[in-house]
Amino acid sequence: MKILIVDDSSTMRRIIINTLSRIGYTDVVEGENGKSGLEKLGQGGVEMIITDWNMPEMDGLEFVKTVRVQNPAIPILMVTTNAAKEDIVEALQAGVNNYVVKPFTPDTLKEKIESLLG
Amino acid sequence: MDQSEIDALLTGGGKSPKKAKPAAKAPAPEAVSAPPSPPVPVAQAEPHQDGSGHVISELDTVTSVTERESNKVMDQLDQISRLVSRQQQLITEIMSHEGAQAPGVQKAIHEVMSASKEIQDNVFEAMDLMQFQDITRQKLERIVHHLRQIHDYIVDLLGTGLKSDTERPSISHTIAQTGTTPDENKAHADAVIEAFKTQKKG
Numbered sequence: 001m002k003i004l005i006v007d008d009s010s011t012m013r014r015i016i017i018n019t020l021s022r023i024g025y026t027d028v029v030e031g032e033n034g035k036s037g038l039e040k041l042g043q044g045g046v047e048m049i050i051t052d053w054n055m056p057e058m059d060g061l062e063f064v065k066t067v068r069v070q071n072p073a074i075p076i077l078m079v080t081t082n083a084a085k086e087d088i089v090e091a092l093q094a095g096v097n098n099y100v101v102k103p104f105t106p107d108t109l110k111e112k113i114e115s116l117l118g
Numbered sequence: 119m120d121q122s123e124i125d126a127l128l129t130g131g132g133k134s135p136k137k138a139k140p141a142a143k144a145p146a147p148e149a150v151s152a153p154p155s156p157p158v159p160v161a162q163a164e165p166h167q168d169g170s171g172h173v174i175s176e177l178d179t180v181t182s183v184t185e186r187e188s189n190k191v192m193d194q195l196d197q198i199s200r201l202v203s204r205q206q207q208l209i210t211e212i213m214s215h216e217g218a219q220a221p222g223v224q225k226a227i228h229e230v231m232s233a234s235k236e237i238q239d240n241v242f243e244a245m246d247l248m249q250f251q252d253i254t255r256q257k258l259e260r261i262v263h264h265l266r267q268i269h270d271y272i273v274d275l276l277g278t279g280l281k282s283d284t285e286r287p288s289i290s291h292t293i294a295q296t297g298t299t300p301d302e303n304k305a306h307a308d309a310v311i312e313a314f315k316t317q318k319k320g
Contacts, residue, residue, distance in 0.1 A: 008287060009255060010189060011185055011192065014192050014248075015192075015245060015246060015249055018245050022242065053288070054256060054259070054287045055287050056285055059287070081256050081290040081293050081296050083290075087290075088314075098311065099310075100307070101302075101304065102253060103249040103296075103297075105300040106242070108301055
């Protein structure tokens with residue numbers, strides 16, 4: 001399964017990639033903001049998206065809304081520091097399937113990914 | 119900022135930095151040697167026409183330096199992880215040797231394996247804790263956001279100067295309260311998700 005990780009922090013992308021590889025997901029593509037995320041998504045093969053919210057150029061919320069216009073079914077997990085109730089609701093309304101607040105444990109990421117993949 | 123710069127600051131900035139003390143111990147020959155760190159870029163020390171611009175540029179430098187250095191720590195942790203995996207592989211090979219079947223040897227091998235697993239777990243935990251870098255970066259971004267607001271307010275007030283126009287990442291409004299404890303907001307987020315789903319179904 002190919003997973004797209006969109007985060008402007010290279011350290012955070014490495015942490016997520018590392019966690020994914022420990023739970024068996026090694027096919028990963030990376031984007032550093034919503035705009036590059038859309039480019040990677042356009043290249044095809046992506047079956048799941050993990051995205052940050054606060055990024056330059058195109059933030060995660062705008063990215064999710066754009067993806068949902070083109071692809072209503074792809075599972076999207078938002079991993080962000082935004083912890084306010086209204087933020088979580090806004091992300092869910094935009095089309096995010098699940099939500100993780102940073103900092104997180106690998107177990108949480110695993111639990112959320114598994115719940116998205118059914 | 120390296121140790122000599124810190125020493126110079128502590129001694130008032132005017133004195134020559136102290137010479138670094140020689141390392142107490144030479145690294146073991148088999149130890150993983152880190153590549154030499156490239157010089158840390160220091161923010162422009164020249165006076166800036168726009169004071170907030172100078173501070174923002176210094177904060178951006180702090181962010182990029184900490185991100186680069188965090189990645190170096192991650193490189194080292196990756197390297198340790200690879201070495202531990204290799205060690206485990208070699209121990210597994212040793213276990214199948216005829217000479218390793220003695221109960222005392224088997225016990226020792228199992229202890230080494232157990233210690234090796236513990237090292238691997240600690241390495242993974244250290245990697246996960248590196249999330250602090252992203253959280254710190256976002257806290258700095260929030261400070262930048264406030265500085266720009268103050269700058270633009272002053273520009274409005276004086277009726278002169280240029281407003282901030284460089285695009286920055288959006289900011290988290292809750293980052294000021296974000297700590298470094300993993301999953302501290304999990305229960306709260308899960309409750310909001312659950313309530314949203316229930317409301318949507320109803």
